[in-house]
Amino acid sequence: MAVRDLSLRLRSKLKRHLLDALDQRGLARGFQVEFRRAGECEIRQFEEGMPGPDEILTETVLSAISPGTERAVYLGLHNVPFDYPYVPGSSQVGRVVAVGGGAKLQAGQIVFAAGPHASLCRYPSARAIAVPSGVAFEGAAMTSMGFVALHGVRKASIEAGERVAVLGCGLIGQLASQLAQLAGGEVVAIATSPERLEVAKACGVNRVLDARREHAALAGLRADVVIEATGNPEAVQDAALAAGHGARVILLGSSRGVSRTLDLTIWQGKQLRMIGAHVRTVPVSDPIPGTWSWRRECETFLELLAQHRLIVTPLISRRARPDEASRVFADLARPEDKSVAVLFDWSVPGPWTARVEMVSPLRVAVAGLRKMVGRGPAPPPVCLPKRSDGRVLRFGLIGCGEIAVESAAALRVAGNATITFAADPNVELARGLAAGTGARHSGSVEELLASREVDAVLISTPHHLHAPLAAQAAEAGKHVVVEKPMATTLRDCDRMIDAARRSGVVLSVCYCQRYDPRVQRARHLLDRGLLGDIRGTRIAFGQYRGPEYWKAGLTGRAASDWRSKGETAGGGVLIMNACHILDYMGWLVGSPVAEVTAVTANFSGLAEVEDSVSMSYRYTTGAIGTLDATTGLVGPDTYEQSVRGDEGQLVVTPVLRFWSRRTVDGYEAGRWHAVRGLPRAAERRQFFEAFAGAVLDGQPAPVTAAEARAVQATIESAYRSAGEQRTVSVASPDEPSGNGAVE
């Protein structure tokens, strides 16, 4: 009897704990930004249920702050119809991780949604919009603000050729300026901040006007349309001043107070129309086909981004980690803050990156048993988002310092790759990078290489360790990506290639700047014969690296002076920085360097290695090139590259522009063309996706070992030339076969 009672009690207890665990089934834990009260912001954990019918659960990649509204709520200003605690945010881009029945979206899709600053969000699927391919996450994350700006411009009914004055160069004003231009308006952007006016210029706005210095000029504008986007209640007076007879004045910014002593006789004298343009009057979906609903406006904005008709990169003032939210909003609250767009990057590893899974019944049972026997809860469930074809290349990170953070962020959002292991001698760095990703971490490379959960390694270590670690990884059967440069010597490069060949693995070097949209577009144009035969290239690269850099890198995350020594770095600015440009210029030209003459100098004396290099070289095709690079530049950075041919010339950076005697891709011959509005680069993510494609699908490697070796050969020859004060022939690359796999 006692045994039966015990059995019944145990069964009852087990049942209770199973039910407890089932309550947790399908619960996802995320983090969100919250305003607890005016001026108080924090990031807090929350729980979200699994999606029901017609719902989706998304994992946020980026969320954009709408500075005007969110600052007003944060500070508790007038005309803010919200209560605390308040979860701010209304514009984010993320990846679908779970889908309820009937939802039209699929797991793995990238979507925009008008969601808060939170790592996870559940929506009706009708409130999320698939992001078209080719749209950078940064632009997509601004879609809600694009919707607001589009609505305002639409209310203005701009006719082509009309004069449009846009008051305010915050994010909404900036987007409205560009959209008004797209609508055919002749736009003048007006602000009191020279910094924001510079941003407007960088975005291609026709004309800017500093309202503080040139206030009298407002009256001379006689605009047909004035778009008030400051949110300053007194700005309507300036709007009337800038308006011409019969003008439309669009109230786009939510004014945060009372407009004092508004003299309507001025408005009456000019026969002005003031038009409120808050988006709350816009229907969510299209009740009648063709209605400008929220969905249609957002889809339009995303399509304009996809067509590169809007420029958003210069709008990004700051990209912050979610745990910096308190600081971010405190900064936004300062009157002197001139931020335009601020993004929260939820793809940066941190506690908010915990992922979700639908918990299996077995796991529920195990969780119940664990609770019953007092072992505490199981680790939070983790699973990776399903890729469209279910195939994922699993990376182990070797070296978890500075650049590895960027790579980890890129891998987290890659469509066909992920992180499963992180290793670093400083195990805390490895732990930090693995946190929230479900990846294991260790201080041992051997442990990582022994793991069956690792298909490929990314080696992000001091340069002199690239070769031995790459060889070790290849011998363990792992595919290999090394950070740039390939190694410190050509001999090491050959060792790596040899090891990869013997093991039949893919070896590549992360020369990801080839995926810079300007470089990609330049390559396309050159492939179409824009310049004819290429005759020359020019590279100018300059930036400043102070003493701290040589001691601890850019961030101090993994403090070490290895960069300052030839033995560990292989050289200075040439191998450390300019190698990227040498790589992609060679890729554009389609030819390795055959001979090189170089001089180097170390003006600063901050490191053993050179801080300046100047070199001339001849490609195997006969084209010639020059490179001038320094890390001792005083003042703003220089980053200018160009290519010339017998039919024209092309400037790759800072803005892609070209002139050709040929008409290519519809670009008229005989005049300059600037290609603006290219998507913000997602270089690193694209590189890893291409590498995963090479391993999983046999596609070409993004950078072949031979190409990376050719860059190394040029660099090594340049150093020899500088040392021997003569022109040096570059060693011929040892051509590998296939897709970059050296067999």
Place this chain on the structure above:
Amino acid sequence: MTELVVRDSAAAADSRYLGYVGEDAHQISWAWLAPESPLARTDDRVEVPGAELLPCPADVPRDRLLTLLAYWPAWRVTAWARLEIGSGVLIVGSGTLAKQVAEFCRCRGALWRGVWGASGTRDGEDLWFPLSGGQQPSEILRALPARPDSVLVLGGGAHEFIAALTICRDLGTVVVATPLATALDLNLYPDVHRRGLTIHAGSPFEYGPADREAWSQAARRINTLIDLGLVAPWKQ
């Protein structure tokens, strides 16, 4: 300045203005609105700024020119309201201009018209609220069939204008065509911005050369409405 001989004159819909018709040296007829003072009489020679002269459209009888001119400010105000068939309209004010506007609202298909005007000016077919009663917007809203699509402020002061913003339906239009005595302290967020209102500010008795084309078109249309019996100036 153009020298003209005054052929006829009449009070405009606003007592501060008079409408004139005159001929220039080439016997071409012109119409213009001018402030009441100084008053010009028939056959007086006057000099009028060229910018204020409105031509007589070719297909409009000259003897109706003064009537058309008298109706033109009301036509402009009604056009600013952007009425559609089925609209509901609230007119604030009760003078001649308001009556003319009410006629045009009916011509343009307004479903109902409310008048918030001075006592003694009640028109039998309109909803009427005494202007001097100090009503709150909520009281007027209770009495109206619905929120009006347009509110035309032709009289009253700041109180009535601000009330008009509250009364007007979302995405509606408030026309302010009366001079407000003082500058306002106005919170534009709750009604104008958030509810998507349009405020059309205008002075219907003031015009310039850019308005000539609109005048000619309006004169022809008002003439048609008179011919059709939809506007009855002789009633006033």
